[in-house]
Amino acid sequence: MFIQNIIHRIGEMKLRNKLIISYFVASVVPILLISLTIYQLSAKSVEDATSEFAAMYVSQATMNLDSFVERHDQSTKSVFLEEDIMEILSGPEPDNMDELINDRAAIQRFFARITTTYTDIDTVMLVNAEGTLYHYTRALDRVSAEELESRTWFKQSRNEKRLFLTPVHDRSYYSRNKEGAAFTVGRVLWNFNGSYAGMILLDMNPDKLIALSDDFRLLGNKYDIRLIITNPEGGILYHSGAATGKVSWDPLIGQVYPPEGSGKDEIILSRTANAEQLLVRAEIPLNKLLAKIRSIKHVTMVSIIISLLFIFLISVLFSYRITKPIINLRRSMKQVEMGQYSLLPAGSGSHDEINGLVQSYNKMIVVIKELIEDVYIAGLKRKQAQFLALQSQINPHMLYNTLESIRMKAVVKQQNDIAEMIKILARMFRLSMGKDRDSNLVRHEVEYAAHYIFLQNIRYDNRFILDVQLSDRVLDTPVIPLVFQPIVENSIKHGFRNYARQLHIRIEEHILESGDVRIRFIDDGGVLTEQQARDINQQLQRINFTAYDPEEENGPDTEQGIGLRNIAERLKLQYGERYELVIYAGDRIGTVVELIIPLAG
Missing domain, CATH: 3.30.565.10 (Histidine kinase-like ATPase, C-terminal domain)
Known part of the structure; x- marks a missing residue:
């Protein structure tokens, strides 16, 4: 019923109003659809491109992490090859100063070898079965054995059966450099008889766990992309925001990740590493990702409004120019009906206002019918003759010349690929139009197929x-x-x-x-x-x-x-x-x- 009322109201409108509404609607609807489509495609394109880059980087980070774990699995196992070190850790305290000095020297040589081979180690520590701590730090710092043994992560590590990586923790067990954070790679050491021999612990800077590329830093700063590495319990080993200095490590120490309520309005990509013992996770906030698209949306909306105003003005102007001759025609015909003959301004007929003039027009149809019919038929014949004349001028020779003209334009513009494509297309057209059944050879078919392959190779990059x-x-x-x-x-x-x-x-x-x-x-x-x-x-x-x-x-x-x-x-x-x-x-x-x-x- 509502639609019928609208159709009825439109039918009662004047021609000028119909034209204004028609122009306006015909212009507005495509603009709105195109703008909405461009916005959606742009948003999807940015989202897909960023997700693809993040997925690629997560994959690279996973491989680097697997390589890191494999290297330090070897570094911690190297202590088993040091028989003197294992004897020192398993045996009792030396009875005299000479033995003590020799033991210390052997341990220091082991520390020198391992820190020289693995340059990412900041501190290496050995703890024997009695709790005695031996350590070496690159920064000439000291480690407090009592403080170290009081750490929760240290106590939990005693039960590990394989290489373990702790979440980031504080450095309060150091004497000097207590600020910042570290994570520890370690292994529990066992004697050949199965008895507990001690532990080897490697403290490292979490900033150096993953080397961020310049591209990731640039994209991460632009869209706030975060790369996080956690263990199965959610303990954080690495956070790209902390590694780049955007956030501090302190609030991340001891935090279980992901926190409750996270993941909303984000694109999350994740992969496991180290036999599913570590999780590499990339987070992309949608609000940052679509910020640029929103600015495009605002500019688009402003452009649409300006376009609508322009379209409206143009619609009013054109409708006025179209309907003005019709209004004048109606007035003149009223004068003819009253017997006041005058020259009518040149104009075109219409199915709207003209229909209102039919009754008045019928009163003078006897006088002007033959004239209108003669003029109308003559006009049709003239148009038909012009059409046939133009039609007869279209021939393949004209099409060949047109293609050659287009090719020469491309050559002038130094668009050699386009020129070559048009040249091949013209040859194919000449072959298809110029060969009859008797003169067509297999050679021509091969040439035609080769031209087709040439054009397809341009499209599909020589496939x-x-x-x-x-x-x-x-x-x-x-x-x-x-x-x-x-x-x-x-x-x-x-x-x-x-x-x-x-x-x-x-x-x-x-x-x-x-x-x-x-x-x-x-x-x-x-x-x-x-x-x-x-x-x-x-x-x-x-x-x-x-x-x-x-x-x-x-x-x-x-x-x-x-x-x-x-x-x-x-x-x-x-x-x-x-x-x-x-x-x-x-x-x-x-x-x-x-x-x-x-x-x-």
Whole structure:
């Protein structure tokens, strides 16, 4: 009912108002749709590109983390190869000063070797079964054994059976440099008899766990992307915000990640490392990601408003210019009805206001009917003659010249690729239009197919290779036009599946004893099953040249142009029933299409 009322009201409007509304609606709706589509596509594009970069970096960080764990699995195991070190850790305290000095020296040599080999270690510590602490720090600092043993993470590490990485913790057990944070890589040491021998602990700077690239820093600062590494319990080992100085490590120490309520309005990408003992997580806030899109949206909205005002003004102006002659015509015809004849201003008729003048117009139809009819018919004849004259001027020669003009424009503009494409297109057009059935040779078909491959290689970055293995005798054999190119096109359409590799199409010959030649088109593209080949060949054999089949008009050939069925029909019409087209699957990959034609003498 509501729509009917709107239609009724529109029908009662004056022509001027109808034109204003029509122009306005016809212009506003496309602008709004296009703007909304551009905004959505832009937002999706930015989101996808950022997510793809973050996923790639998460993958790289995971590999680096696995490499880090593997290196320090070896570094902590190296103590087992030091028999003197294991004896010092497992044995009792030395009885005399000489033994004590020798033990200390052996341990210091071990510390020197391991810190020289693994430069990312800040502090290396050995704790024996009695709780005695041996350590070395690059910063000439000291570690308090009592403070170290009071740490919760230290107590929990005593139960580990393999290499362990602790979450970030404070440095309060150091004597001098207590500020900042560290994480510890360690291993519990066991004697050959299975008894507890002690622990080896490696303190490291969490800022150096992952080396952030300049691209990630730039993108991270722009969109606030965060890279976090945690253990299965949620303890934080690494946080890109703290590593780059945007936030402090202090509030992250002891925090379980992710905190409750996080993950909303964020894109989260994650992967596991170290046999699922570590989780690498990237977080991308949507509000930062779409901030630039929102600015585009605001600019777009302002542009739309300005455009709407401009469209409205243009609509009013044009509607006034269109309706003004009609209004003047109506006034003049009223004067004619009253017997006051005067010259009418030139104008065009309309189905709206003109209909209101029909009754007045009928009173003078007897006087001016013949004149209007003569002028109208003469005008139609003149338009028809002009149309036929223009139509007769359109010919292939004009189209060739037009393509050549476009090519020369491209050459002048130094658009060599475009010029070459137009040149090839003109050759293909000349070949398709200029060759009749009697003068078309296999050579021309090969040339046409090669031009088609050239154009497709420009589109798909040289993904197609055409290998022609035909003798001159076969190349000079007459053939019906437009046979090779549709088969090559079919190979590309159905065989080109993997953009990472090239598609090879080979054309080879086999001369038969009957005096005919079998031409094969072989590609290494997508696999065609034997059942699919049988179904296609059955369709190619069911060719009826007399009966009308509506399904043929709606079949695949109607949509794809000149298809395999069309070629098979023309082969049989031209050469007879024994000349056919057959398709079958290749030995391992690809598709083979065969056709048989009479061989030139």
